[in-house]
Each structure stands twice: as C-alpha cells, then as structure tokens.
Amino acid sequence: MTTKVLKAAVIGLGGFAHAHHDALRVLEANGEVQVVATCDPQVEKFAATPLLADLEARSVPIHTDYLEMLDVHANELDFVTIPTPIPLHATMHRACVERGMAVYLEKPPTLDWRELDSMIETEKEAHFQTQVGFNFIIETTRQSLKARILAGEFGDLKRAIFVGCHPRSESYFRRAHWAGRLRNNGHLILDSCVGNALAHQIHNLLFWCGESEVLSWGEIRSVEAELYRAHAIENFDTVFARGQCGQTNIWVGATHTGSGPAWQHEIVDCEHARIIYGGPTYQIHWHDGRQEENPTDTNTVSNILVRNLRYFAHYLRGEEVRPLTTLADSRPFVMLNDLILVAAGHITTLPNTLVDNQMGSREEVLRSVVEIQTSLQLFLEQGLFPSEMGTAWAIAGGRAQASQITQLDAVIESISTRSEAGTVN
Numbered sequence: 061m062t063t064k065v066l067k068a069a070v071i072g073l074g075g076f077a078h079a080h081h082d083a084l085r086v087l088e089a090n091g092e093v094q095v096v097a098t099c100d101p102q103v104e105k106f107a108a109t110p111l112l113a114d115l116e117a118r119s120v121p122i123h124t125d126y127l128e129m130l131d132v133h134a135n136e137l138d139f140v141t142i143p144t145p146i147p148l149h150a151t152m153h154r155a156c157v158e159r160g161m162a163v164y165l166e167k168p169p170t171l172d173w174r175e176l177d178s179m180i181e182t183e184k185e186a187h188f189q190t191q192v193g194f195n196f197i198i199e200t201t202r203q204s205l206k207a208r209i210l211a212g213e214f215g216d217l218k219r220a221i222f223v224g225c226h227p228r229s230e231s232y233f234r235r236a237h238w239a240g241r242l243r244n245n246g247h248l249i250l251d252s253c254v255g256n257a258l259a260h261q262i263h264n265l266l267f268w269c270g271e272s273e274v275l276s277w278g279e280i281r282s283v284e285a286e287l288y289r290a291h292a293i294e295n296f297d298t299v300f301a302r303g304q305c306g307q308t309n310i311w312v313g314a315t316h317t318g319s320g321p322a323w324q325h326e327i328v329d330c331e332h333a334r335i336i337y338g339g340p341t342y343q344i345h346w347h348d349g350r351q352e353e354n355p356t357d358t359n360t361v362s363n364i365l366v367r368n369l370r371y372f373a374h375y376l377r378g379e380e381v382r383p384l385t386t387l388a389d390s391r392p393f394v395m396l397n398d399l400i401l402v403a404a405g406h407i408t409t410l411p412n413t414l415v416d417n418q419m420g421s422r423e424e425v426l427r428s429v430v431e432i433q434t435s436l437q438l439f440l441e442q443g444l445f446p447s448e449m450g451t452a453w454a455i456a457g458g459r460a461q462a463s464q465i466t467q468l469d470a471v472i473e474s475i476s477t478r479s480e481a482g483t484v485n
C-alpha cells in the first residue's frame with residue numbers, strides 16, 4: 061500500500077520557521093510530506109543561506125506574501141504550518157481555514173481568551189481541526205503516566221506543580237516589537253515567561269489536571285497571583301501563582317531573571333505517591349517507600365517536532381482520530397495566562413538595587429535577582445508567595461475566579477496606565 065504524500069506549505073523562513081523546514085525535510089526524505097511552497101516578507105534576509113539553496117534545489121517556490129502563496133497553491137495544499145509571531149496567528153489561521161486548508165499552528169495559539177474563542181469558531185465547520193504545536197504531549201511516557209493517574213493507581217490527584225528559572229537576556233526582549241509587551245497598536249499581546257517561552261511547561265501542567273481522558277486538560281476555576289519584573293518590559297518576567305484546576309491545586313512559579321543554567325521542576329502529587337517528571341527520567345516516590353525510575357521519551361526538540369508533524373500527517377490521513385492538542389484544548393492554558401494578570405492586578409517593578417547585571421557568553425546582559433531564586437525554591441517547597449514569606453520587596457497580588465476573566469481589558473489598562481505614569485505598581 062502506498063502512503064499519500066501530503067502537500068505542505070510553511071509560512072516563514074527564519075526563527076522557529078527554520079525548525080519547521082528542517083523537520084518537514086525529514087518527512088519529505090521519508091516520502092510522507094512534500095513542501096510545495098513557502099514565504100517570508102523578508103526573503104532577501106535569507107539570500108545565501110543553506111535553507112534557501114536547499115529550497116531552490118528542491119524547486120520550492122518562495123513567495124513574499126503569504127496570502128499570495130495560499131491563493132497560488134490553494135488547489136494542491138493539504139496543510140499549512142504557521143510558525144510566525146504570536147500576534148499574526150489568528151489572521152493567518154483564518155486565511156488558511158477559509159481556503160479549506162488544515163493548519164499546524166505554533167504555540168501559543170493566542171494569549172487572549174476572546175481571540176481563542178473566535179479562532180475556535182472560525183474552524184467550527186472545518187473538515188480538520190488545527191493541531192497546536194505544544195511539543196511534549198506526544199511523549200508516550202507522559203501519556204501512559206496520565207492513564208495510570210486516571211485509573212486511580214496513585215489515589216486522588218492532589219496538586220500539580222511547575223517551578224522553573226529560564227534566564228533571558230535583555231536582547232531577548234529587544235528581538236521583536238511585541239516581546240514582553242502587554243499590548244501593541246490596541247491588540248492584546250500579553251507576552252510573558254509563562255505565555256511564551258514556558259508555554260509548553262504550563263500546558264503540560266494542565267494536562268495532568270484533565271479528568272476525562274488522557275488527552276484532556278483541567279478547567280481553570282480560580283487563580284491567585286503575584287507578579288514582578290526586573291527587565292524593562294511592560295509585562296511581568298516573574299510569576300508566583302496558585303490555582304484550582306478541575307479538582308486539583310496548581311502551583312506555578314517561573315522567571316526569566318537569573319544568569320545561570322536554566323532549571324525546572326514538574327511535580328504531580330497524588331494521594332499515595334509523588335511523581336517527578338522531566339529531563340531524562342521520571343520518578344515515582346510512593347509514600348510507602350517504594351520508588352520507580354524510568355526514562356522519558358523526550359528527544360531533542362527537532363526530533364520532537366518531526367514526531368509532532370508526523371502525528372499531524374497521520375491525523376490528516378485518518379490514521380489518528382484527533383490532533384494532540386486542539387485549539388479548544390488550549391483554553392485552560394490561555395485562561396490561566398489571562399487570569400494570572402486579572403488576579404494579580406498589578407506588576408511590582410523590582411528596584412535596581414536588587415538586580416545584578418551580568419554579561420552572558422554572547423555579550424548579552426542578564427538581569428539576575430538572587431532573592432527571586434530563593435523565593436522560587438521556597439515556593440516549590442511550601443507554596444508560599446514572596447509576600448507571604450515576609451520578603452522586603454514583595455507586594456501581595458490578589459485572587460480571581462474564572463468568571464472574572466471579563467475584567468482582563470480593564471486590568472491591562474490599569475497596569476499600563478500605572479506603568480506609563482512611572483508608578484512602581
């Protein structure tokens with residue numbers, strides 16, 4: 061039996077779009093997919109790159125306008141991948157769906173809950189659902205542990221925790237006009253550590269909380285949060301949050317401050333065991349003293365992208381019944397991001413006296429705050445916010461129920477106004 065070779069187009073050439081080209085090249089070499097078109101408004105930036113030479117050698121037409129690309133190739137495209145800046149996702153997704161094309165959309169689909177709803181509405185009648193590029197749901201070890209949790213093997217699920225420090229330099233926030241922004245030209249952006257760079261980890265956390273089946277995500281009911289920034293950005297770079305997700309408590313602590321290697325902990329606390337997931341292994345520490353340790357099936361990011369795109373191709377061929385993460389599955393992630401801002405109500409700017417500017421290996425400036433690292437460690441152990449630990453610079457945030465998500469615009473307006481007024485809010 062021969063496999064139908066699916067015809068694909070990639071919007072974009074650089075940034076993560078380059079990773080899409082590399083991954084699809086692997087599927088193309090295997091006769092699963094053929095890239096028939098690509099585009100980028102700044103093609104000239106890629107002149108003399110190996111990617112451009114390779115595309116030319118494979119006779120892949122390169123357009124400068126994505127709409128022109130969609131129209132020219134409308135009759136042959138089976139799917140389009142959208143690995144472009146987040147503010148472009150909704151418009152590009154709509155353009156593809158309106159032309160009857162299936163979409164593989166990079167995470168996060170959007171960070172505005174209303175825009176997500178309208179994207180879900182856009183594809184209500186579509187033949188195929190969009191797969192959102194949250195990379196790690198495909199892990200078989202993750203899915204089989206979730207099945208064991210749902211089967212009740214570890215007793216009731218009590219709490220899911222993600223605490224991580226992923227330092228980013230000042231240049232990270234200068235790389236794009238939307239980086240670290242709350243809004244741009246009246247459009248909500250909400251780019252933050254948990255909304256963008258650590259989006260996978262947050263979506264993974266909510267995956268543990270899904271109660272109905274393996275591919276399910278918990279419903280966010282309420283959130284308490286405290287937000288800080290050490291970088292000169294509009295949004296926060298450090299978050300401490302607790303919430304109720306379905307029947308489970310969640311704790312989220314994350315920062316883009318710091319200068320050392322990144323670290324993170326993903327923990328699932330059940331009635332009879334603590335599961336520590338991540339890196340090369342996952343461990344199960346039973347409360348009766350038994351221990352299990354097994355390798356996770358995480359490969360390199362490029363391998364995991366190949367696996368995700370291959371899975372999507374299988375779905376389009378009818379060999380899988382659904383995408384790994386749909387737009388609707390992304391709702392808890394988007395809700396949590398929005399409710400964190402609504403709950404906190406303000407972002408505390410950390411004074412420069414707390415910040416140690418360090419030079420990274422590529423001459424970039426890293427803003428390191430020792431007290432943030434200490435606070436994250438204490439949060440991981442005790443679930444206490446800096447303000448609850450009596451930390452001198454800490455300012456308490458607040459709490460929001462899911463229904464208060466409608467206050468998002470008013471909260472963003474208030475945070476922006478106070479920032480513009482130079483208030484340490």
Ligand SMILES: NC(=O)c1ccc[n+]([C@@H]2O[C@H](COP(=O)([O-])OP(=O)(O)OC[C@H]3O[C@@H](n4cnc5c(N)ncnc54)[C@H](O)[C@@H]3O)[C@@H](O)[C@H]2O)c1
Nearest residue numbers: 071072073074075076077100101126143144145166167168
């Ligand atoms: N899954 C992952 O592991 C992973 C990793 C990194 C980034 N991402 C996601 O990938 C997406 C892109 O992020 P990035 O940092 O690569 O962004 P980016 O700013 O580097 O843009 C990616 C590409 O989109 C192109 N582009 C911009 N406007 C365009 C337009 N109008 N038409 C066609 N192409 C256009 C850019 O020229 C660039 O080539 C984001 O959603 C990001 O969160 C995912």
